[in-house]
Amino acid sequence: MMDLVESGVPLDSDAFMELAIQEAKGALDRLEVPVGCVIVENKKVIASGSNRTNETRNATRHAEMEAIDGLLQQWQRDGLSESEVAKRISECVLYVTCEPCIMCASALSYLGLKEVYYGCRNEKFGGCGSVLSLHATSCTPSNNAGIAGFKCFGGLRASEAVSLFQIFYERGNPNAPRPHRAVVHP
Amino acid sequence: MVNNSWEIIHIPGKPPFSPTQQPTVDVFASIVDPKHANTLIRKLNKIAPFENLRHVKRVRKSCSNGKAELSMILCLTGEDGTELGSMPMDLLELTNCYQLSPFVTQVCKYAATTKEEWEEQCKLWPTSFHPPTYNIEGITGFSEENSTRIFNYMNFALKLAKSAGDQFVNAAVIVDPSLNKIITSACDEISSWNMHLDGHESHSLDVVEATTSHDDANGCALLKSNLNGSFNVPKSSSSRISCLNPWQWSHQHLSSSSSCFWHPLRHAAMVAIEYAAARDRRLFPTMEESDEKYVPLDPNVTSASAVGLPAKRQKTKLANVKNGDDISADGFLSKSERPYLCTGCDIYLAWEPCAMCAMALVHQRIKRIFYAFPNPHTGALGTVYRLQGEKSLNHHYAVFQVILHNEALASVEESITVEKGE
Ligand SMILES: [Zn+2]
Ligand SMILES: [Zn+2]
Numbered sequence: 001m002m003d004l005v006e007s008g009v010p011l012d013s014d015a016f017m018e019l020a021i022q023e024a025k026g027a028l029d030r031l032e033v034p035v036g037c038v039i040v041e042n043k044k045v046i047a048s049g050s051n052r053t054n055e056t057r058n059a060t061r062h063a064e065m066e067a068i069d070g071l072l073q074q075w076q077r078d079g080l081s082e083s084e085v086a087k088r089i090s091e092c093v094l095y096v097t098c099e100p101c102i103m104c105a106s107a108l109s110y111l112g113l114k115e116v117y118y119g120c121r122n123e124k125f126g127g128c129g130s131v132l133s134l135h136a137t138s139c140t141p142s143n144n145a146g147i148a149g150f151k152c153f154g155g156l157r158a159s160e161a162v163s164l165f166q167i168f169y170e171r172g173n174p175n176a177p178r179p180h181r182a183v184v185h186p
Numbered sequence: 187m188v189n190n191s192w193e194i195i196h197i198p199g200k201p202p203f204s205p206t207q208q209p210t211v212d213v214f215a216s217i218v219d220p221k222h223a224n225t226l227i228r229k230l231n232k233i234a235p236f237e238n239l240r241h242v243k244r245v246r247k248s249c250s251n252g253k254a255e256l257s258m259i260l261c262l263t264g265e266d267g268t269e270l271g272s273m274p275m276d277l278l279e280l281t282n283c284y285q286l287s288p289f290v291t292q293v294c295k296y297a298a299t300t301k302e303e304w305e306e307q308c309k310l311w312p313t314s315f316h317p318p319t320y321n322i323e324g325i326t327g328f329s330e331e332n333s334t335r336i337f338n339y340m341n342f343a344l345k346l347a348k349s350a351g352d353q354f355v356n357a358a359v360i361v362d363p364s365l366n367k368i369i370t371s372a373c374d375e376i377s378s379w380n381m382h383l384d385g386h387e388s389h390s391l392d393v394v395e396a397t398t399s400h401d402d403a404n405g406c407a408l409l410k411s412n413l414n415g416s417f418n419v420p421k422s423s424s425s426r427i428s429c430l431n432p433w434q435w436s437h438q439h440l441s442s443s444s445s446c447f448w449h450p451l452r453h454a455a456m457v458a459i460e461y462a463a464a465r466d467r468r469l470f471p472t473m474e475e476s477d478e479k480y481v482p483l484d485p486n487v488t489s490a491s492a493v494g495l496p497a498k499r500q501k502t503k504l505a506n507v508k509n510g511d512d513i514s515a516d517g518f519l520s521k522s523e524r525p526y527l528c529t530g531c532d533i534y535l536a537w538e539p540c541a542m543c544a545m546a547l548v549h550q551r552i553k554r555i556f557y558a559f560p561n562p563h564t565g566a567l568g569t570v571y572r573l574q575g576e577k578s579l580n581h582h583y584a585v586f587q588v589i590l591h592n593e594a595l596a597s598v599e600e601s602i603t604v605e606k607g608e
Pocket of ligand 2: 428
């Protein structure tokens with residue numbers, strides 16, 4: 001993965017990833033796979049989400065999808081048109097604790113987000129380099145000239161993201177009683 | 187499975203080779219004396235094990251001049267060529283010791299995935315054939331009854347795909363094949379996001395009733411008549427098929443009315459998954475008490491039979507649930523009956539799904555995917571990507587294309603291909 005310092009990651013990216021981690025912790029408390037994210041526009045968080053696959057019994061309700069749905073609803077309530085939404089989302093940056101899966105990476109590409117910062121890699125399902133590279137390849141150029149993928153940077157606070165997964169999987173059966181653990185307030 | 191107007195073909199996890207043009211590798215082999223065979227096999231397995239050729243059999247029995255003859259593979263030929271001198275030293279020793287006369291021959295590089303491939307392979311050198319490790323019904327062919335069902339469900343999906351007026355959309359139908367029943371169905375909802383609707387379930391159940399009530403012969407005739415001449419997609423009306431044009435939403439005027447939300451990601455398969463999940467939550471509500479095993483589906487229906495029945499008695503009645511409808515006579519389902527996501531279910535799609543939808547179907551544990559038309563620029567089940575062959579994924583479905591031999595249908599594909607290729 002790219003060296004974050006040399007790649008020019010914005011200085012406040014750490015703070016945004018912190019918010020994504022808080023989202024992931026919320027998912028953990030709800031016995032969900034702990035992944036969280038925030039969407040940032042002009043250095044301001046405009047949407048957030050965390051995994052809800054167990055609650056909804058819909059395995060596609062990943063953090064990214066939750067945040068996107070919230071954002072699209074809000075913008076339409078605000079009266080934005082399709083082209084206005086497209087323009088604003090192309091300035092948006094996603095911070096997510098784990099590399100987007102193939103599904104979410106495709107979705108982010110379709111929507112046209114500008115950049116994605118993620119924590120740990122997703123070796124099994126990752127769509128931003130681990131299994132497929134959907135951030136780099138968008139559509140066939142001849143068909144959709146000018147449409148690019150999104151920039152993607154990994155490794156931002158990866159160990160914290162991993163340790164949340166470890167807590168989740170060590171717990172085993174999500175329906176089993178939760179072990180007592182200290183609530184971390186950074 | 188071939189029918190006059192239909193064909194179901196399996197889309198495997200690796201790009202298919204023509205059975206007669208499978209890649210091969212060169213090996214050294216030799217005729218051996220049968221009484222040395224066991225010793226040689228033991229020694230060879232030690233010196234030159236078949237690391238990447240486990241499907242290839244070490245020994246070939248053949249008949250020469252009415253006499254049985256054994257030949258045995260010694261090792262792969264080296265990169266240096268097929269000179270005997272390129273054999274490893276310990277193999278050369280073995281060759282001298284047993285007076286072998288090595289020759290070069292060819293074996294197939296990859297394990298056969300179909301019976302046809304396997305039969306061709308064995309003409310070169312015998313291999314073993316293990317039908318795909320994931321044993322999914324249909325990969326080795328469908329019964330007449332099952333293929334008729336598949337045609338019927340696909341027909342239903344195609345009707346949905348053209349139900350949106352003059353615009354074609356992608357359509358998805360989720361089916362439980364063990365019950366021969368539609369779980370839910372959906373069309374693209376890119377321009378009308380019905381946030382408060384709980385799927386098209388009741389509608390689809392009516393339709394499947396009609397669809398499945400035809401016997402086999404009538405079923406196929408019905409399909410043909412339904413499709414003939416009715417599936418011409420004008421170029422202009424294919425542009426809204428979600429999976430074909432996932433990037434183009436921003437150039438379209440999506441909102442049909444101000445009361446409706448629009449959503450560029452509500453491709454038919456995503457919507458169908460959401461409806462299936464909503465149905466799951468409704469039929470199998472979560473009970474807070476962990477020791478409560480049985481879930482009343484509808485208090486109004488169930489209270490009468492539930493009251494006064496001892497708990498033991500209720501359990502015995504559950505045996506009937508699995509064979510019947512979701513809602514049994516006494517309206518109880520055990521937690522163990524609750525499906526895990528869409529495990530065991532099939533999905534029928536008009537168009538090959540894009541990567542987002544194909545991955546969503548992995549997440550939701552769909553068993554088999556049937557699609558009618560390939561998706562030339564974003565298809566993720568064989569055309570651009572091949573998710574069913576991505577080893578790292580934690581679930582693998584089987585993929586089939588239902589090919590329509592029908593001029594009217596061929597023109598659908600053509601018009602889309604032409605438009606996309608511009
Ligand atoms: Zn995802
Ligand atoms: Zn799609």
